[in-house]
Amino acid sequence: MSRYAGQSKEIHDCTAKTGVLLTNLGTPDSPTPGALRRYLREFLSDPRVVEIPRLIWLVILHGIILRVRPKKSAKLYESIWTEQGSPLLVISQQQKAKVEKALTDKYGDNVIVDVAMRYGNPSIGNALESFQAQGVNNIIVLPLYPQYAGPTTGATFDAVFNKIKTWRWIPSIHFQSSYHDKPLYIKALAASINNHIAAHGKPDKLVFSYHGMPKYFLEQGDPYYCFSHKTTRLVVEELGLSKDDYVMTFQSRFGKAEWLKPYTDETLASLAEAGNKHVAIISPAFSADCLETLEELVHENKEIFITAGGEQYHYIAALNDADAHIDVMLDLIEPHIT
Numbered sequence: 001m002s003r004y005a006g007q008s009k010e011i012h013d014c015t016a017k018t019g020v021l022l023t024n025l026g027t028p029d030s031p032t033p034g035a036l037r038r039y040l041r042e043f044l045s046d047p048r049v050v051e052i053p054r055l056i057w058l059v060i061l062h063g064i065i066l067r068v069r070p071k072k073s074a075k076l077y078e079s080i081w082t083e084q085g086s087p088l089l090v091i092s093q094q095q096k097a098k099v100e101k102a103l104t105d106k107y108g109d110n111v112i113v114d115v116a117m118r119y120g121n122p123s124i125g126n127a128l129e130s131f132q133a134q135g136v137n138n139i140i141v142l143p144l145y146p147q148y149a150g151p152t153t154g155a156t157f158d159a160v161f162n163k164i165k166t167w168r169w170i171p172s173i174h175f176q177s178s179y180h181d182k183p184l185y186i187k188a189l190a191a192s193i194n195n196h197i198a199a200h201g202k203p204d205k206l207v208f209s210y211h212g213m214p215k216y217f218l219e220q221g222d223p224y225y226c227f228s229h230k231t232t233r234l235v236v237e238e239l240g241l242s243k244d245d246y247v248m249t250f251q252s253r254f255g256k257a258e259w260l261k262p263y264t265d266e267t268l269a270s271l272a273e274a275g276n277k278h279v280a281i282i283s284p285a286f287s288a289d290c291l292e293t294l295e296e297l298v299h300e301n302k303e304i305f306i307t308a309g310g311e312q313y314h315y316i317a318a319l320n321d322a323d324a325h326i327d328v329m330l331d332l333i334e335p336h337i338t
């Protein structure tokens, strides 16, 4: 058996064919403790995600976390699960269908589009194998994380490299590392906030809540914190907001280490205690609604705000498969189609 995977000679002289791979983080196959254990084991074993010394982490992961967390997380996933499956996967498939339609309308079958998850299914490896079998010789990888972070975008590129390094013929490949400051993305967020304000009125505070990460990632040189601040600054400028109109926070803490601050839950409680009655919250780091928005932002944090004296709490949905969001993706993809 050969060391590298090759293709049949028939596709060696085929015309240029581009494969566009949209990716997101991953989600369990079902909202059950067993599926959660498999998913969390793969996700949390990745050194890109948890960087504490390997041996110590594996003891904590297998000895404590994988015994406790799957049951707790399964209940949360159950509360957001839909008939079609996990919202993150369902929305990712809707995004893929719209991007595929726009690109095939314009480029015919010279472009194919697929969606994959970094952890769990559908896998990045299978999507790349399918590209290879279809004679793709130009690959565009678009991880749907607007702000580059090692644990998300970096980990995605690892998976792509690991697959492609087994191929005999390596195609042209474009990785979209970040798009936190791209004008169409900023305008799409601003328009979504404006639509929300038109429907529900101007909040006392607009909260920009980003998925958090341990502070040591920032100290070791990860740009996510700074990219997130840049996104907020550009959206605020686009909306013409003043300093008192908004706050920026980080959510979804996990584990004992210090994470990026200020924390979303603590900030919401202080905002209510300080007399803010009405907040609207948006989470620009999520390109699709998922557990961290539909459970944590829609329910958990609302309860915190209302219990602390707040009255109106609104979550502004992720850009999901909105046309303006599909345009953001097309704008990132099209320059790299050959």
Ligand SMILES: C=CC1=C(C)c2cc3[nH]c(cc4nc(cc5[nH]c(cc1n2)c(C)c5CCC(=O)O)C(CCC(=O)O)=C4C)c(C)c3C=C
Pocket (backbone or CB within 6 Å): 025, 026, 027, 028, 044, 049, 050, 069, 073, 086, 088, 145, 149, 151, 152, 211, 212, 213, 214, 224, 254, 285, 286, 289, 290, 291, 292
């Ligand atoms: C353990 C550390 C974690 C880091 C670092 C982290 C970074 C990070 N994550 C996202 C986006 C998503 N995270 C999601 C789920 C999720 N994240 C963590 C932990 C870390 N994330 C856990 C343990 C989980 C699983 C859910 C749970 O058990 O609580 C998801 C998927 C949600 C879904 O619907 O399936 C996304 C998307 C970003 C952008 C990010 C960057 C800093």
Ligand SMILES: [Fe+2]
Pocket (backbone or CB within 6 Å): 211, 252
């Ligand atoms: Fe996460």
Ligand SMILES: [Fe+2]
Pocket (backbone or CB within 6 Å): 252, 253, 291, 292, 296
């Ligand atoms: Fe969470």
